[in-house]
């Protein structure tokens with residue numbers, strides 16, 4: 169008995185300590201889901217083999233970098249978190265937002281990102297080696313440890329910082345982010361169909377995954393930390409002969425162009441005139457008045473969404489009169505599979521060797537809150553979409569459930585039949601009748 173108690177204690181104590189849940193969220197910008205199928209990525213595949221994979225993540229419209237990174241960490245559609253584009257204009261305050269001028273909390277305060285919530289709930293802190301918004305004082309706080317955004321800082325330096333910060337114990341860093349600009353930058357430059365150049369870039373990205381895992385292992389963090397590797401969006405091939413030139417449809421002084429392509433945000437002077445001209449501009453572009461934007465985009469209820477938006481078809485580029493700016497682009501309809509990123513995860517919170525076809529970007533947030541034991545802010549995600557990825561959740565998929573139902577039905581039927589047979593036999597069983605029967609049965613043997 170004493171021995172049992174001691175071994176229970178020894179068993180429980182260290183594991184209770186090690187189970188202070190921690191999570192590192194990594195984004196490789198513009199990592200299109202099917203790169204995983206088309207290219208050899210041995211380090212990433214190793215990571216997945218021992219963890220989980222969501223093959224296609226349905227992201228938020230518009231499928232751009234800032235909006236989707238904020239959806240990942242808030243679980244909100246863009247209309248609800250307020251980062252509705254990489255380029256924004258607020259008519260009421262006359263403020264402008266761009267990737268190069270993004271630190272005014274005004275733009276971010278419509279939501280509370282998970283790194284802030286993590287620091288609000290309990291004695292723990294967050295760290296960030298970059299991620300859109302992490303160097304901004306959102307609701308008056310940044311992550312306890314963070315880096316000012318600087319694209320020239322190497323991946324190695326970002327990872328080194330993260331490892332050092334995760335080693336901080338009082339209070340412990342329980343949530344951390346790590347962001348890298350590739351394969352987005354090269355996807356824009358070469359276009360996803362340039363497989364020669366893209367395979368080189370993706371090999372480099374894969375080596376960075378290997379480097380990160382190696383660092384986590386050598387600092388003894390690997391076994392205890394949960395790591396999510398995901399992305400904000402995919403990439404579509406563009407071409408010189410798929411240009412939509414607004415100047416050939418309407419004079420420039422009729423409107424202000426707030427955001428460009430492939431979803432253009434238009435602030436018109438005369439709304440109906442501009443709308444009519446834009447609507448008839450190209451068969452490869454849709455023009456919507458704000459109130460006509462399809463519900464499925466969840467892209468309407470925010471002042472920062474302009475009165476008219478133009479949405480180019482996959483692979484088409486909207487310009488005023490310029491030549492093709494990029495060979496690859498994203499931002500298009502979020503139902504296009506070329507726009508979808510993937511999600512892979514590894515660690516004690518996740519099952520091992522499990523694959524799932526799809527989930528939504530907004531579902532990542534409730535999953536992360538669950539892992540960290542945080543009470544989530546109101547959000548648009550659904551935890552049950554992620555429950556099969558999680559080690560502590562009971563999960564059955566539909567075919568399995570059907571199998572179980574059929575199995576239970578068969579067992580019940582068999583039992584019912586047995587009971588009926590028994591019941592039918594019971595009344596005929598009078599004292600000794602069974603014995604007589606046995607006697608009868610035994611007769612031939614005796615004989």
Ligand SMILES: *[C@@H]1O[C@H](CO)[C@@H](O)[C@H](O)[C@H]1NC(C)=O
Nearest residue numbers: 262263264265269270272274
């Ligand atoms: C940066 O944005 C702020 C508002 O968010 C604005 O007041 C300021 O003029 C902008 N700066 C530039 C250089 O555009």
Ligand SMILES: *[C@@H]1O[C@H](CO)[C@@H](O)[C@H](O)[C@H]1NC(C)=O
Nearest residue numbers: 316317318319320321322325
């Ligand atoms: C960005 O990082 C590079 C490389 O570490 C450094 O040389 C440069 O000074 C940094 N820029 C700013 C604005 O901090």
Ligand SMILES: *[C@@H]1O[C@H](CO)[C@@H](O)[C@H](O)[C@H]1NC(C)=O
Nearest residue numbers: 331332333335336386387388
């Ligand atoms: C973690 O911190 C301990 C002491 O607090 C130190 O000895 C160790 O070298 C650190 N490890 C890393 C990877 O920074």
Ligand SMILES: *[C@@H]1O[C@H](CO)[C@@H](O)[C@H](O)[C@H]1NC(C)=O
Nearest residue numbers: 357358362363364365366368
């Ligand atoms: C793509 O790769 C090829 C072969 O390595 C190279 O010649 C070409 O310059 C690359 N394209 C660009 C745009 O750099």
Ligand SMILES: *[C@@H]1O[C@H](CO)[C@@H](O)[C@H](O)[C@H]1NC(C)=O
Nearest residue numbers: 415419420421488489490491
């Ligand atoms: C594009 O329009 C601007 C402004 O109207 C003009 O200055 C420029 O020459 C035009 N460029 C081309 C390539 O047509």
Ligand SMILES: *[C@@H]1O[C@H](CO)[C@@H](O)[C@H](O)[C@H]1NC(C)=O
Nearest residue numbers: 244245248466545546547548
């Ligand atoms: C998304 O969540 C926010 C916050 O709870 C809510 O206000 C909004 O209506 C939700 N959007 C949708 C489409 O359900």
Ligand SMILES: [Zn+2]
Nearest residue numbers: 197198233400
């Ligand atoms: Zn991006």
